[in-house]
Amino acid sequence: QSVLTQPPSVSAAPGQKVTISCSGSSSNIGSNHVSWYQQIAGTAPKLLISDNSQRPSGTPDRFSGSKSGTSATLGITGLQTGDEADYYCGVWDDSLSTGVFGGGTRLTVL
Amino acid sequence: QVQLVESGGGLVKPGGSLRLSCAASGFTFTDYYLTWIRQAPGKGLEWVSYISTRSAYTNYADSVKGRFTISRDNAENSLSLQMNSLRAEDTAVYYCARGRNSFDNWGQGTPVTVSS
Numbered sequence: 194q195s196v197l198t199q200p201p202s203v204s205a206a207p208g209q210k211v212t213i214s215c216s217g218s219s220s221n222i223g224s225n226h227v228s229w230y231q232q233i234a235g236t237a238p239k240l241l242i243s244d245n246s247q248r249p250s251g252t253p254d255r256f257s258g259s260k261s262g263t264s265a266t267l268g269i270t271g272l273q274t275g276d277e278a279d280y281y282c283g284v285w286d287d288s289l290s291t292g293v294f295g296g297g298t299r300l301t302v303l
Numbered sequence: 304q305v306q307l308v309e310s311g312g313g314l315v316k317p318g319g320s321l322r323l324s325c326a327a328s329g330f331t332f333t334d335y336y337l338t339w340i341r342q343a344p345g346k347g348l349e350w351v352s353y354i355s356t357r358s359a360y361t362n363y364a365d366s367v368k369g370r371f372t373i374s375r376d377n378a379e380n381s382l383s384l385q386m387n388s389l390r391a392e393d394t395a396v397y398y399c400a401r402g403r404n405s406f407d408n409w410g411q412g413t414p415v416t417v418s419s
Contacts, residue, residue: 195347228405230348237398237409238340238348249407281348285404290362292338292350292404 196221197282197295204301205272213267213298215282221293225285227265229258232297233278241280242267272302305329305408307399312413319389319417325382325399325410332380333357336403339373339384341395342412349395352384353403367393389417 198216205211215227229242240249242258245265257268265282282295311323325337339351352363352373361373372385382399394417400406 226404230406232348237411238406239409240405240407243405243407279347283348283350283405291364292340292353294348294350297347 195296196286196289196293197284199280199282199295199298201296202299202301204303206303207272207274209272210268210270211272211300212269213280213282213300215265215267215295217263217265217284217293219263220288221263221284221286222260222265223263224287227258227260227282227284229256229265229267230281230283231278232281238281269300274302276300277302305401307401307408307410309397309399309410309413312397312415314416314418315389316419317390317417320385320387321389321415323384323386323397323399323413323415327380327382327399327401330401330408333377335401337375337382338400338403338406339382340398340400340406340409341393341415342398343392343395346395351397354382355403386415389415391417393417 226244230238231241232238245260246258255270279297286293306328308326338353354361354373370388374383396412398412399410401408
């Protein structure tokens with residue numbers, strides 16, 4: 194059971210938009226910055242969004258992040274088949290003094 | 304460019320030990336916290352342990368506390384994870400990653416299998 198809760202899967206058609214939620218608590222999302230990672234099958238995870246909404250160089254502006262209270266959301270517009278991957282949210286937890294991840298969400302582009 | 308290259312994974316029997324290493328290059332090693340993250344087969348990411356820039360601070364997930372030890376050699380730009388009393392549930396790909404709160408670079412991972 195992950196500390197952060199994500200939907201197991203989402204799907205949408207090419208060109209459409211999708212959002213992935215990440216729910217936590219006051220000790221993690223409520224008090225720290227959230228990051229999002231993309232993991233394409235068979236490869237290492239890659240940082241997609243840091244500090245709730247900042248895109249590192251190389252992350253297309255089709256990807257966006259937001260945070261409100263104890264929840265965060267990853268948005269992806271203009272879906273492409275290459276976006277098919279597992280997406281994870283991650284954040285520091287002040288109570289545990291460890292990092293924590295969501296269980297991951299598998300995106301299928303139909 | 305930033306590179307993190309893990310090594311040392313393999314097959315080990317329950318109760319055995321293994322030492323993972325991560326060689327870093329392309330950045331000022333002493334400027335960054337480092338973290339080990341693992342992923343069991345078909346499962347999600349699990350944060351394992353972190354170490355501060357000068358090794359003053361470390362912490363571990365409850366699942367590995369007392370069995371794993373993280374260390375770094377700033378002269379050699381390397382990170383290590385000593386894993387003792389290994390269990391079947393430690394079977395995973397182990398990644399080293401740069402950072403503590405957010406991980407902007409990851410290695411390719413090294414697989415560890417604990418089985419008799």
